[in-house]
Structure formats: structure tokens, C-alpha cells
Amino acid sequence: MIQTPKLMYNYRGVYDQDLTHEVAYFAGLFTGEYYRERSGKEAPFIMVGNDHRFSSNSIKHYLVQGLIEANCSILDVGCLPTSVVSYLIRKKADGGCVVTASHNPPEHNGIKCFDSNGGVLKPVSEEELIARVVDRVGRDARIPRKLITRNYAMIAPELMIEEYVKDLNEKIRLQSNLKVAVDCRLGTAYVIMPALLESFGCETRLIHDNLHPYFLKDDGTYLNPEPKEDNIPEICYFMEQERCDIGLIFDGDSDRNVIVDNRGHYVPDDIVLLLLALEYASPSKPVVATVDTSLMVERELTKRGYGMTKTPVGDPFVSAVLEHSDSTFGGVPNGHYIFPDFNLYSDGIYSAAVILRYVAKCKQNGRTLSEMLAELPRTYLSKSKYPFGRTRKEFTDKVAPRLQELFAKTTPDVDYLKTDDCVVVSQNDTVKLMVRYNRWDNNFNVQAESLNSREECDTHRDAIIKTIKEAIS
Numbered sequence: 001m002i003q004t005p006k007l008m009y010n011y012r013g014v015y016d017q018d019l020t021h022e023v024a025y026f027a028g029l030f031t032g033e034y035y036r037e038r039s040g041k042e043a044p045f046i047m048v049g050n051d052h053r054f055s056s057n058s059i060k061h062y063l064v065q066g067l068i069e070a071n072c073s074i075l076d077v078g079c080l081p082t083s084v085v086s087y088l089i090r091k092k093a094d095g096g097c098v099v100t101a102s103h104n105p106p107e108h109n110g111i112k113c114f115d116s117n118g119g120v121l122k123p124v125s126e127e128e129l130i131a132r133v134v135d136r137v138g139r140d141a142r143i144p145r146k147l148i149t150r151n152y153a154m155i156a157p158e159l160m161i162e163e164y165v166k167d168l169n170e171k172i173r174l175q176s177n178l179k180v181a182v183d184c185r186l187g188t189a190y191v192i193m194p195a196l197l198e199s200f201g202c203e204t205r206l207i208h209d210n211l212h213p214y215f216l217k218d219d220g221t222y223l224n225p226e227p228k229e230d231n232i233p234e235i236c237y238f239m240e241q242e243r244c245d246i247g248l249i250f251d252g253d254s255d256r257n258v259i260v261d262n263r264g265h266y267v268p269d270d271i272v273l274l275l276l277a278l279e280y281a282s283p284s285k286p287v288v289a290t291v292d293t294s295l296m297v298e299r300e301l302t303k304r305g306y307g308m309t310k311t312p313v314g315d316p317f318v319s320a321v322l323e324h325s326d327s328t329f330g331g332v333p334n335g336h337y338i339f340p341d342f343n344l345y346s347d348g349i350y351s352a353a354v355i356l357r358y359v360a361k362c363k364q365n366g367r368t369l370s371e372m373l374a375e376l377p378r379t380y381l382s383k384s385k386y387p388f389g390r391t392r393k394e395f396t397d398k399v400a401p402r403l404q405e406l407f408a409k410t411t412p413d414v415d416y417l418k419t420d421d422c423v424v425v426s427q428n429d430t431v432k433l434m435v436r437y438n439r440w441d442n443n444f445n446v447q448a449e450s451l452n453s454r455e456e457c458d459t460h461r462d463a464i465i466k467t468i469k470e471a472i473s
Contacts, residue, residue, distance in 0.1 A: 012110035028066020047096035049085035054213040078157035081254035086345035090118025119344035189250035225252035236264035256335030270294035281329035288330030295432035296379035380457035
């Protein structure tokens with residue numbers, strides 16, 4: 001009996017269970033047809049890359065087979081960070097795909113598809129294509145199984161790294177030498193960060209500096225490739241011993257990273273977004289950021305003369321606004337940062353370079369990153385997930401009205417944004433409250449922030465969770 005695959009965004013799913021060879025083939029076939037229509041070319045030039053997961057080359061074979069059946073001409077750039085491939089797509093191709101599941105567990109994989117501008121396909125386009133794939137595989141999963149013999153070429157990934165590093169160096173220069181610790185997390189950061197930091201003249205200390213298809217350390221234990229606060233102890237110890245200026249921790253496909261300051265303290269994503277905006281954005285053009293960005297960050301940008309354009313949550317929404325505006329920087333406070341004059345996709349490599357430039361300027365002026373962070377206004381922010389397990393409609397009909405009623409007691413401006421993820425958000429001068437229904441994991445993302453005290457923040461968070469419990473009981 002044919003099984004209908006259960007796929008998340010970017011075709012993500014468990015390899016050979018949800019993301020099968022059949023799914024990869026039809027994803028290539030239908031996306032290839034999209035590229036032909038989009039480019040107006042009979043044989044669009046498509047760039048394809050992958051991460052180092054055990055299933056990536058197998059999935060890539062069937063993806064490429066489908067693309068070729070759609071009459072696409074393929075350049076296979078091999079194992080590279082996703083943002084490097086997206087940059088090169090923008091520079092050279094009519095579109096492209098990367099086989100990767102980013103930070104997900106090793107049995108998972110996915111396919112990210114990019115337009116010729118280097119940005120991921122718009123959510124509506126991707127969802128239409130995924131729906132076609134799911135429908136076709138559910139009805140008839142038969143595909144041709146044959147060798148690829150036409151319209152296919154390969155190039156050494158090292159040549160692509162060399163080109164990317166050269167182009168990045170034309171945009172970013174450091175004013176002083178830095179000692180930088182990098183946790184590659186057994187992912188694709190390993191194939192580029194040593195070369196980039198050498199080009200910057202940095203003294204580099206690396207950990208987890210090799211590729212492993214299952215993200216297993218030497219002792220056989222699993223290393224979570226998700227860059228988050230829980231995963232900083234190893235690099236903090238390393239930095240303490242080496243007295244580094246900054247630490248960088250990357251996810252599996254290197255489109256995101258986490259920052260650790262010179263004292264070994266985790267720098268929250270909202271603060272990183274603020275620092276990148278101050279370092280890179282133009283005060284005369286608004287910073288583009290998602291609606292879940294910290295109230296403190298919004299207030300600080302306003303105080304320093306920067307405008308701010310808010311989007312729904314998700315880097316594709318930020319990218320879409322940046323594409324059609326003259327803004328110079330945008331981001332999501334989860335490690336996704338976009339610099340449209342270089343790349344319209346979240347680029348963890350480039351954002352690392354920009355933050356290194358900021359730290360180098362601080363060092364030249366006799367300041368450390370931790371000293372600069374200490375001068376920022378204090379905020380108290382709580383972000384957590386709460387399980388839902390219901391439908392989006394139930395959120396809209398039952399939960400959202402109760403949240404609006406709760407938020408109205410605290411803040412006069414309650415904005416119900418009917419976005420892809422369904423958001424209820426409100427704020428005043430010192431408090432910001434938000435709940436987002438995340439349809440991908442069927443949870444609530446709960447966020448409470450107070451510029452006044454931790455107690456006030458926690459009180460609001462507890463009230464939100466209590467309201468959700470009552471609404472779904």
C-alpha cells in the first residue's frame with residue numbers, strides 16, 4: 001500500500017520514511033518545471049549542493065535526476081555550507097537546491113530550494129510544490145531508476161569556498177587581529193571557517209573540527225548540532241584556557257551560529273541581532289526584523305535613529321521584504337541574519353564575519369565584547385514552548401480570543417497578526433507579550449518580556465501559560 005509522506009517545510013522528514021527517493025525525484029521534477037517557467041529558459045542552469053549527512057548524496061542523486069528530467073542543466077558543487085551555495089546561486093545560476101536537514105537529528109534530511117536571487121522559494125511556492133509532490137507520491141510513486149548521463153557537471157567544493165572567501169574579504173576587513181574559538185559541531189562550518197579566519201589573520205582555536213555524517217564524537221556519543229545556550233559549555237572551557245576574544249558555534253549547515261563573549265557567556269540572539277544591526281545597517285534605512293524581536297532591541301534601535309520594519313516570524317518573510325526595499329540588514333532572533341547586499345539567504349558565515357569586525361573595532365579601542373554588552377540596557381526575556389496538539393483553527397477560535405483578552409489587561413495595543421504561524425502580540429513602553437502557534441511542531445511559542453524586572457516577566461509568562469491551559473482544557 002502506498003504511504004503518503006509527512007513532510008515539513010523544506011521537504012524535511014526522516015530519510016527513507018518521509019523523505020524518500022521518490023519524494024526527492026518528484027521534488028526535482030516539479031521544481032525543475034518551476035525553474036523553467038520562472039527563468040523563461042528552456043534549460044535553466046541549476047546549482048545543487050549538499051551537507052555531509054549519510055543520506056545526502058543518495059537524496060541528491062534522485063533530486064538531480066528529477067531536475068534533469070525537467071530539462072535543467074546541473075552544476076553539482078558538492079558538500080558546502082548552505083549559505084555558500086545560496087550566495088553562488090545568486091551570482092551564477094537560475095536557481096538551486098541544497099540537500100540538508102540543518103540542525104535536525106542525523107536520521108532526518110531535507111531539500112532547500114532557492115530562486116535565482118539566492119533566497120529560498122517563497123513559502124506559498126514551496127507549499128504548492130510540496131503538495132504536488134505529496135499528492136503524486138501518494139497516488140503513484142513509480143520513478144525511473146537510472147544513471148545520470150546528461151546535463152550534469154561537477155566542480156570541486158574547494159574552488160567554491162575559495163571564491164566565496166575572496167568575495168567576502170572584499171566586503172569585510174578586520175581592524176585588529178583576534179583570537180577566535182570556533183565550535184564546528186561536526187558540521188559544514190569545518191570546510192570554510194579555517195580558511196576564512198586565516199584570510200582575516202585571526203588566531204584560531206577549533207573544536208569538533210571534522211565532518212561526521214551522524215554527528216558522533218570520538219567516544220561515540222551524539223553531538224547535537226543545534227546552536228543554542230545549552231551547547232556552549234565545551235567552548236566556554238576552551239575559551240577560558242585560551243583567552244579568546246570571541247567564540248562561534250555553528251549549526252549543521254552553517255546558516256546560523258551562536259556567539260559566546262570573551263568571558264564565556266552566551267550572547268542572546270536578540271542582542272546579536274542588535275549588534276549586527278548597529279554594525280551593518282544604515283540608520284537612514286529601516287532594519288527588517290520579525291515580530292518576535294525583543295522590545296529592548298526595538299527601543300534601542302529607535303533611540304539610535306534606526307527605523308524598524310516588522311515581518312511575520314521566519315527568515316523567508318524577512319528576505320522577501322529586503323528583496324523589495326533598500327534596507328541593508330534584517331534578521332530573526334533565532335540566529336538567522338540576512339545581509340541583502342551580499343546574500344538574500346540567512347548566512348551564518350557572513351554574520352560571523354560582521355560580528356568579528358565589530359569585536360575587532362572594540363579591541364582596537366581597548367574594549368572587550370563583554371564590556372560593550374554590559375553597556376546595553378537591561379531586559380528580562382522569557383521564551384519557551386508549550387504543547388498544543390490541536391489544529392490551527394482551534395487556536396484561532398479558542399485560544400487567540402482568550403489571549404487577546406489577557407493581553408488587553410496589560411497593554412493597550414493588542415495586534416492580532418494572522419500570519420502563517422498565527423501570532424497574538426501586544427506591547428507597551430516596558431512590556432511585550434507574544435504567543436505564536438507553530439504549525440510545524442504543533443506547539444505554542446510563548447514569549448514574555450519586561451524592561452523592569454525578572455519577576456514581572458515571569459508573572460506575565462505564567463499568566464499566558466495558565467490562559468492557554470484553560471483555553472484548551
